[in-house]
């Protein structure tokens with residue numbers, strides 16, 4: 292089975308659009324998401340445009356704040372603080388990665404935790420690991436939603452997460468633990484990666500390397516979630532999993548594109564709505 296992330300994301304966005312119409316009438320204003328991008332990285336630009344398009348579809352207000360590559364760290368921090376102060380702004384997102392002269396950690400720390408739609412602020416990360424109510428990072432949350440929609444049982448299963456980033460690998464492992472999976476966190480330098488992956492009932496790969504996972508590394512019937520987005524030399528978009536050889540033996544698999552990516556954006560919409568509701572009920 293190919294897990295149709297694009298379709299699941301679309302269905303959820305339709306539901307959210309109705310929810311947002313009702314919430315906007317109830318509270319007298321629309322949820323508002325500000326997306327900030329520094330520089331011209333084509334992949335990042337395409338992601339932020341998709342985020343704005345989805346937020347318009349869902350009936351949000353918001354702005355794409357496009358800043359030149361030469362923006363200083365101080366200027367960026369000032370713009371973030373302005374958004375923090377604006378009462379009508381619910382969610383603030385700064386697209387990563389940032390140019391090298393800007394310290395990413397300072398930027399993440401500057402976003403007001405209650406407006407941090409990405410769930411990257413240290414306060415929100417800590418709350419996640421302490422099982423306190425918080426904003427959950429969009430990609431891992433989208434993957435849990437996909438697994439549930441695909442009918443993959445989680446409790447008591449062995450999940451292997453290949454990748455240990457703050458954005459995907461680490462929060463992913465935590466969410467799977469919460470679903471009573473046993474979790475192994477591996478990475479690109481894990482010694483016996485093939486045999487560890489072969490033991491996975493659920494294999495989630497977020498490394499950023501094409502062909503990282505080949506058919507010999509997958510247990511027949513396993514659910515395979517491909518978080519990778521890589522561009523080949525001839526411009527084709529591919530994941531971290533060799534889809535052609537793995538798809539025939541996997542029980543379920545996400546394609547690239549059309550798998551995890553659209554779910555990340557949909558969860559961003561969900562997080563913005565959640566923040567909007569919370570801020571209106573304070």
Ligand code: GUN
Pocket residue numbers: 384385386387388409429430458555
């Ligand atoms: N860069 C890659 N993924 C993400 C994400 O989920 N949020 C932000 N802000 N930047 C990213």
